[in-house]
Amino acid sequence: MGKLIVNGFKAREGVVEAPPSKALTLRYLLASALSRTWVSLRKLNWGDDTWSMIRGVKPISEIEVRDDYVRTRRGMMVERFRVIDVGESGFTLRVLTGVYSGIDGTTLLIPRGSLIGRPMDELLGALKNLGAKVDRLGSIIRVVGSKLVGGYVMISGSVSSQYISALLYLAPLTEGGIEVSIKPPIKSRPYIDATISVLRDFGINAERSDDTIYVSGSQEFRAVNEEFIVPGDYSLAAYYIALSVLTGIDLRIMNLHRDRAIESEYSFIKYAKEIGVEIEEYEDSVMVKGSSTKSLRPLNADLSDSPDIVMPLALLLTRVQGRSRILGVSHLVYKESNRLRGVAAVLKCLGAGVSVDEANGIIEIEGTHEIKGGCEIDALNDHRIVMMGVIGALSAREPVEIINWEGVSKSWPTFIWDLERLGADIKLA
Numbered sequence: 001m002g003k004l005i006v007n008g009f010k011a012r013e014g015v016v017e018a019p020p021s022k023a024l025t026l027r028y029l030l031a032s033a034l035s036r037t038w039v040s041l042r043k044l045n046w047g048d049d050t051w052s053m054i055r056g057v058k059p060i061s062e063i064e065v066r067d068d069y070v071r072t073r074r075g076m077m078v079e080r081f082r083v084i085d086v087g088e089s090g091f092t093l094r095v096l097t098g099v100y101s102g103i104d105g106t107t108l109l110i111p112r113g114s115l116i117g118r119p120m121d122e123l124l125g126a127l128k129n130l131g132a133k134v135d136r137l138g139s140i141i142r143v144v145g146s147k148l149v150g151g152y153v154m155i156s157g158s159v160s161s162q163y164i165s166a167l168l169y170l171a172p173l174t175e176g177g178i179e180v181s182i183k184p185p186i187k188s189r190p191y192i193d194a195t196i197s198v199l200r201d202f203g204i205n206a207e208r209s210d211d212t213i214y215v216s217g218s219q220e221f222r223a224v225n226e227e228f229i230v231p232g233d234y235s236l237a238a239y240y241i242a243l244s245v246l247t248g249i250d251l252r253i254m255n256l257h258r259d260r261a262i263e264s265e266y267s268f269i270k271y272a273k274e275i276g277v278e279i280e281e282y283e284d285s286v287m288v289k290g291s292s293t294k295s296l297r298p299l300n301a302d303l304s305d306s307p308d309i310v311m312p313l314a315l316l317l318t319r320v321q322g323r324s325r326i327l328g329v330s331h332l333v334y335k336e337s338n339r340l341r342g343v344a345a346v347l348k349c350l351g352a353g354v355s356v357d358e359a360n361g362i363i364e365i366e367g368t369h370e371i372k373g374g375c376e377i378d379a380l381n382d383h384r385i386v387m388m389g390v391i392g393a394l395s396a397r398e399p400v401e402i403i404n405w406e407g408v409s410k411s412w413p414t415f416i417w418d419l420e421r422l423g424a425d426i427k428l429a
């Protein structure tokens with residue numbers, strides 16, 4: 001498909017819009033497609049993963065997809081045999097495996113690309129313990145669904161919080177509910193909270209105490225509002241913040257609402273401020289003062305809760321005088337690529353010092369005076385590695401070539417165009 005040649009950036013201050021939240025788009029879509037009442041969803045993230053979820057809910061819902069909104073509710077006539085291409089969306093594959101376990105009929109869920117090798121077994125095991133009929137042939141998951149009794153299940157929290165989200169979406173469809181006990185360490189915990197919060201918006205209550213969650217059975221999804229507007233995505237807006245700091249421009253980022261943020265993603269702002277980035281927060285936006293952000297302090301932080309902000313945070317840490325340490329990120333190896341390796345490869349190309357301990361999930365980054373560039377990055381079709389590579393390259397002294405960048409459309413299809421509008425010089429060769 002060709003490579004991107006990132007030549008640099010003619011600093012231009014500006015006002016940009018944060019892309020809509022991917023994680024909340026997927027959660028709202030699924031809950032709405034299970035809702036007895038019609039729901040309109042506005043300002044959706046239109047990345048590939050959203051299309052995965054739309055394909056995923058079609059067989060069980062009535063759904064109208066328009067340019068600027070989706071209107072949907074649970075279908076009266078449910079298709080009994082469904083073949084669903086879930087693309088590369090981990091959330092869609094895992095959570096639909098749970099949901100279809102509780103709905104009559106047979107479903108084949110087909111993952112593509114990097115999703116083929118990503119972990120599923122513990123979720124399949126937990127569902128089987130609950131009496132679900134799920135199995136796999138190679139990468140294809142087969143679910144023979146029925147109304148399940150429900151019950152108690154224990155599952156590891158160290159691989160993916162999406163396993164738990166899957167059980168939480170399934171629980172209301174069972175007769176007696178599900179009690180999930182999560183074996184620590186629990187990674188990406190705020191994404192579980194985000195699931196519980198969206199379920200609450202659809203009238204489903206979850207009782208939570210420490211590492212156990214109980215959702216009662218035989219509950220109907222009923223949206224508390226007729227319309228939901230998806231807020232901006234802090235984990236994606238983080239790349240704009242990194243751009244502002246690395247290139248020394250001021251940037252106002254609209255569509256960021258603190259009160260609706262997923263904590264795993266909002267924490268980017270917290271860490272950026274902690275190391276010395278000047279950010280002013282407003283009700284619906286943030287103002288990043290890249291021009292007056294001068295010296296940054298090293299960071300020593302556990303990012304178990306926040307896997308998706310490691311990439312843009314690593315970019316900020318290239319500018320720090322000294323050594324920073326990110327802990328708790330062993331789960332980065334289970335993403336669209338092995339992101340511990342991807343982050344290291346990008347940092348090396350940019351000229352920062354980096355060492356990675358895969359077994360313990362630790363990254364150490366030594367800042368540099370100058371981002372060098374003059375190298376090639378294989379972004380492995382992993383959207384967050386593409387974004388990291390491109391933003392880093394925009395502040396580099398010499399051009400950077402990026403191959404396997406098309407996967408950026410998973411969450412931000414207009415990424416390159418949005419940067420060009422701000423003054424980025426990027427060519428396709």
Ligand SMILES: O=C(O)C1=C[C@@H](OP(=O)(O)O)[C@@H](O)[C@H](O)C1
Nearest residue numbers: 023091160161162188191307308
């Ligand atoms: O539930 C979600 O929407 C997500 C949970 C996280 O994954 P894990 O729970 O697998 O760490 C995160 O990395 C992913 O981008 C989105």
Ligand SMILES: C=C(OP(=O)(O)O)C(=O)O
Nearest residue numbers: 088089090091308335336
């Ligand atoms: C890992 C991600 O998503 P998913 O797990 O849903 O594929 C991501 O968006 O970085």
